[in-house]
Amino acid sequence: MCGITGILKFDPAAEVEERRLLAMRESLLHRGPDGAGIMLRGPVGLAHRRLSIIDLAGGHQPMSNPAGNIWISYNGELYNFRELRDLLVRQGCTFRTDSDTEVVLRAYEVYGDSCVEHLRGMFAFAIWDGPGQRLFLARDRLGIKPLYYSIDDKELLFGSEIKALLAASPGRPVFNRAVLPEYLACRYIAGDKTFFEGVHKLMPGHTLSWSKTDGLQKRCYWQPPVAQADATKSY
Numbered sequence: 001m002c003g004i005t006g007i008l009k010f011d012p013a014a015e016v017e018e019r020r021l022l023a024m025r026e027s028l029l030h031r032g033p034d035g036a037g038i039m040l041r042g043p044v045g046l047a048h049r050r051l052s053i054i055d056l057a058g059g060h061q062p063m064s065n066p067a068g069n070i071w072i073s074y075n076g077e078l079y080n081f082r083e084l085r086d087l088l089v090r091q092g093c094t095f096r097t098d099s100d101t102e103v104v105l106r107a108y109e110v111y112g113d114s115c116v117e118h119l120r121g122m123f124a125f126a127i128w129d130g131p132g133q134r135l136f137l138a139r140d141r142l143g144i145k146p147l148y149y150s151i152d153d154k155e156l157l158f159g160s161e162i163k164a165l166l167a168a169s170p171g172r173p174v175f176n177r178a179v180l181p182e183y184l185a186c187r188y189i190a191g192d193k194t195f196f197e198g199v200h201k202l203m204p205g206h207t208l209s210w211s212k213t214d215g216l217q218k219r220c221y222w223q224p225p226v227a228q229a230d231a232t233k234s235y
Helices: 018-028 079-090 100-118 164-167 176-186
Strands: 003-010 034-040 043-048 069-076 121-129 134-139 148-151 155-159 200-202 206-211 215-220
Touching: 003 018, 003 069, 003 121, 018 034, 018 043, 018 164, 034 206, 043 069, 043 100, 043 121, 069 079, 069 100, 079 100, 079 200, 100 134, 100 148, 148 164
Parallel strands: none
Antiparallel strands: 003 043, 003 155, 034 043, 069 121, 121 134, 134 206, 148 155, 148 200, 206 215
């Protein structure tokens, strides 16, 4: 279990405040006691708390590609990372670590947003694409790994837990009364809403991206297959 979080300001001339990003990261200390990292690039900042599982020495995050212009903050375990790594090597990619994090990063370089369709595992990650000036968030098919976000007219915040978003937000959080009837009836909130106004879940099997040219884009890349009834069989 690791913790990811970050801030994206929509004004390209703005700068992310390091103290806010550090407060978000340290609210996730319990998710990753083995290491911590931060990346600041003007209007974007990524942060990470690490629980070391794969490549204990070489998986420091946030991690960049060799050119240093695409960055990832990743939480998860990729079950097919060795097979995918071999495929990427055959396509000309080189690797500096043995971590599944770098495999996800290089898969994004090769496949773009459709990289998620090549991933088999549980994951939530954020990628900052410097050349495209674009933030890309993704969550695994069944939503095993959590990812929350909030957005207003100035910035987008995201994190593995809601407390990371609250750590960067001024004032007291506002209780979202609209979801209370659903929770009392089902003991669960099925959609993307949460108990906090303005805070959303990135739904399982979905990606979210933002760029200056395209704005905010959400995409469902996977849905559970629906079995077709066999009409030839009787009850």
